[in-house]
Amino acid sequence: MQRANRSFCLRGGRLLLMSQDYSGQTLMWEVTQRTLNGSQFYTYSICNVEEREQDNWLRTTFIQRRPSVSQVFVELQFIVRDCNSFDGASLTCKETFNLYSSDADADVGTTFRKGQFKKVATVAPDEITKKNDMRINTETKVVQSLSQKGFYLAFQDIGACIALLSVRVYYKACPATRKSLASFPETVAGGLNQQLKKVTGKCVDNAYSEDLPHIYCTADGEWVVPVGQCQCVAGFEEVEDTCQAQFIFALITWGYKTYLYDEYLSWVLLPYLRGILPSANTGSPRQWEECQALLQHVLA
Structure with missing residues (x-):
């Protein structure tokens, strides 16, 4: 089955912009250069495992929302250190962090109000990194019920040793297609309350139908259950979903x-x-x- 994932374009290629500390400590998220498989890359990381009640935030830039998109997928690649690898810090150390989102009608710049964000999910690793045995995790979370012009994402550290390697934000769509001598446009997949979207097609050139065919777009971005059929007009015949003279x-x-x-x-x-x-x-x-x-x- 054909499906399409469309990633959001982020201004200047930058996603993560602002770090904020609410725990009273001075240590916040920072940019770190790492080497993996011989290649150097930059990550956002924090490792303040010895202090209690950590509350360190990392927020994205403003992400504009396509009008028909009500939910997005957030793919995270990250590393979490094993708490047992820190002497005497096992009581305060955590091995999870939290993902938040906030709807917004405009870019608020560097203004950051924690109360405007709602929790999306707790992010936990499938594998933890022990000493020099680095383990990269990939998790995908869903942000639903988006309705304003754009949104922000934020990451909350509560006392873990984390390196955030990449963040990919995308939505799912059924790709433009032709079926039953009708063309159907690219259609954004439905969200939480709409698992199937009914889409009406348009007959191809030199074809007609009294009742236009339709098809359904699933939440996973797949076309299913085509209904109806266009017919070639007199003097034309069907050739690979077109009507040829x-x-x-x-x-x-x-x-x-x-x-x-x-x-x-x-x-x-x-x-x-x-x-x-x-x-x-x-x-x-x-x-x-x-x-x-x-x-x-x-x-x-």
Whole structure:
């Protein structure tokens, strides 16, 4: 099944901007350079495991929301140190951190009010790093019920030793497609209260339908349950979800555009029809009705 994930473009390529400490300590999130598999990269990290009641925040820049997007996925890559690797700090050390979000109608710059954020999830590692045995975790959380022009994400440290390697924010969509001789636009997948979205298609060129076909877009970004079918108009046939002109119709169209219609009909078209359609010589009403329908379609 085809599906599409669309990532948000972040201004200047930067996601994380501001660190704030509410615990009364001076140590906050900081940018750290690390080496992994021979490559150097930068992370946001904090490791204040010996102090109680830590409350250190890291907030993103303003992320603009596409109007039809009501939920986004947040993919985190991170490292958490084993609390047992710190002598005497096991009672205060934590091995989790929290993800928060806040809807906003405008970019508030560096203004940061903790009370405007609501908790999305507690982030816990599947594997913890012990001494030099580095373990990278990947977790995806869902932020739902977005409704304003944009939003912020924030990460709260409560006393862990963490390195945040990457943050990817994206939404799911059903990609633009063609089915049943109808085209369907890219459609943002539904959120918490809409598991299926009904999408009406548009018949491709030279096709028609009394009742336009429709299809459903799932919350995972997949098309399912197509209903209805467009039909090619007279003189056209279905070729790979398109309607292509049949040879005889193409000949009619070319002749009509090239010659005076009466001369073309008398000297080219009718002799050709009598040569390829036996019923043309016998005057079969059905065959002549089909030919007349083709000509009327050209003249329309």
